[in-house]
Amino acid sequence: MKRIGMLTSGGDCQALNAAMRGVVKSLCNAKEDVEIYGFLNGYKGFIYGDFRMLTGADFSGILTKGGTILGSSRTPFKLMREPDENGLDKVEAMKQNYYKLKLDCIVILGGNGTHKTANLLREEGLNVVTLPKTIDNDLWGTDMTFGFQSAVNIATDAIDCIHTTAASHGRVFIVEVMGHKVGWLTLNAGMAGGADIILIPEIPYDIDKVVKAIEDREKRGSKFTILAVAEGAISKADAKLSKKEYKEKLKNYKYPSVSYEIADEILKRSGKEVRVTVPGHTQRGGSPCPYDRVFASRLGSEAGKLILEGEYGFMVGIKNREIIKVPLEDVAGKLKMVSPDASIVKEAKMLGISFGD
Ligand code: F6P
Numbered sequence: 001m002k003r004i005g006m007l008t009s010g011g012d013c014q015a016l017n018a019a020m021r022g023v024v025k026s027l028c029n030a031k032e033d034v035e036i037y038g039f040l041n042g043y044k045g046f047i048y049g050d051f052r053m054l055t056g057a058d059f060s061g062i063l064t065k066g067g068t069i070l071g072s073s074r075t076p077f078k079l080m081r082e083p084d085e086n087g088l089d090k091v092e093a094m095k096q097n098y099y100k101l102k103l104d105c106i107v108i109l110g111g112n113g114t115h116k117t118a119n120l121l122r123e124e125g126l127n128v129v130t131l132p133k134t135i136d137n138d139l140w141g142t143d144m145t146f147g148f149q150s151a152v153n154i155a156t157d158a159i160d161c162i163h164t165t166a167a168s169h170g171r172v173f174i175v176e177v178m179g180h181k182v183g184w185l186t187l188n189a190g191m192a193g194g195a196d197i198i199l200i201p202e203i204p205y206d207i208d209k210v211v212k213a214i215e216d217r218e219k220r221g222s223k224f225t226i227l228a229v230a231e232g233a234i235s236k237a238d239a240k241l242s243k244k245e246y247k248e249k250l251k252n253y254k255y256p257s258v259s260y261e262i263a264d265e266i267l268k269r270s271g272k273e274v275r276v277t278v279p280g281h282t283q284r285g286g287s288p289c290p291y292d293r294v295f296a297s298r299l300g301s302e303a304g305k306l307i308l309e310g311e312y313g314f315m316v317g318i319k320n321r322e323i324i325k326v327p328l329e330d331v332a333g334k335l336k337m338v339s340p341d342a343s344i345v346k347e348a349k350m351l352g353i354s355f356g357d
Pocket of ligand 1: 011111134135136178179180231284
């Protein structure tokens with residue numbers, strides 16, 4: 001008999017349900033008796049003992065379903081050690097719930113912040129197994145996170161749609177893609193959608209170079225330009241500011257997001273009106289693409305295997321197409337960013353894509 005807690009934490013993404021289904025199916029098919037405690041709305045449910053008892057049937061028919069049947073929320077890692085408004089010690093509360101329910105382990109699906117807390121719980125003596133979710137693909141220790149490919153598809157669709165209207169009107173368009181800290185999604189959707197300019201946080205841009213890239217295209221006879229801009233794209237000038245100075249700038253920021261600032265700067269310098277499209281949370285929504293369904297199912301079943309073997313303290317990930325296990329202490333607190341020297345960046349540049357650098 002295995003008694004398993006499960007929770008999904010942080011921003012949701014596609015294939016969370018597929019991954020949980022993978023864990024449960026692999027355990028049930030191993031003829032292991034399982035009791036599943038689904039904690040609701042992320043770590044909140046674990047802290048306050050808000051859970052639902054689930055059976056194999058609850059995981060049936062959810063392979064293709066977006067969102068998470070358990071609900072999710074963000075509980076920042078830096079607040080985990082701070083008591084809540086009633087003085088409750090959150091970490092102690094999670095430990096008590098774990099021991100009260102006599103859990104063998106807790107399965108946690110999440111991204112970067114989630115993994116920091118998962119590792120903290122491991123350090124506190126709980127048996128933890130994690131699965132890497134996020135459309136940002138920025139978790140260290142795995143080549144891919146689930147949700148990423150589905151989001152690439154959606155962001156690419158947005159760029160594809162903009163392409164036709166940009167061509168009709170001979171306009172400059174910005175499609176703003178999610179990713180505050182890393183540019184994997186923008187880079188991949190930008191390349192897939194044939195964006196002419198890709199701006200990502202890891203490669204600060206020079207607005208004059210961006211304008212030049214637009215004008216150079218025009219000189220070559222192209223009447224429109226498409227920019228894929230990450231939410232967290234940053235200019236070279238801003239990248240030089242200290243954290244404090246940058247925060248100060250944001251206090252008086254008059255734009256809804258960086259894309260609108262870039263649009264304004266392009267207008268000022270070239271007289272060209274720029275239209276901005278923000279697909280936003282659509283990138284995290286809807287059903288998972290086939291790749292993510294297969295990938296999340298594989299991760300889930302390997303997590304089931306770890307649980308059956310009593311191997312805890314790992315995130316299940318993928319390296320060179322093989323499913324692997326990575327110690328949680330190696331994953332927690334590290335970001336997997338796009339290196340400006342990565343071959344994909346060089347290849348994109350060889351295709352004529354400008355990074356504005
Ligand atoms: O971490 C996933 C992500 O979708 C990021 O790409 C994005 O910057 C952020 O979450 C948005 O967070 P929220 O849903 O809390 O607005």
